[in-house]
Amino acid sequence: MGMQCSICGKKPVLGNQICRRGKAKYLGGIGRKITGISRRAFKPNLQRIQIEVDGAAKRVRVCVACIRSGKVKRPMKRKLFQMPKL
Secondary structure (H helix, E strand, C coil): CCCCCCCCCCCCEEEEEEEEECCCHHHCCCCCEEEEEEEEEECCCEEEEEEEECCEEEEEEEEHHHHHHCCCCCCCCCCCCCCCCC
16 A cells, blocks of 8 residues: 555655755845755655454554544543442
8 A cells, every 4th residue: 555544545745855045135145046956755644553443443554634633533442440339
């Protein structure tokens, strides 16, 4: 599957990395100049976590945006503690 979120399908996106030199105009310089442009990949923040799928725990790669938004349901580690009946 590679580097892809199993919930939303987020995957690496290609873009540019721009190198600049000089001092900004508002700071008294003559402006920032571009000295180089190179390709780069913006990678998603994927984590391998256990999620609950059809009542069974399954380990998948999920992006942090899906984890924080509540799109995934985490399995219960163990049953909650209950006091014994007397």
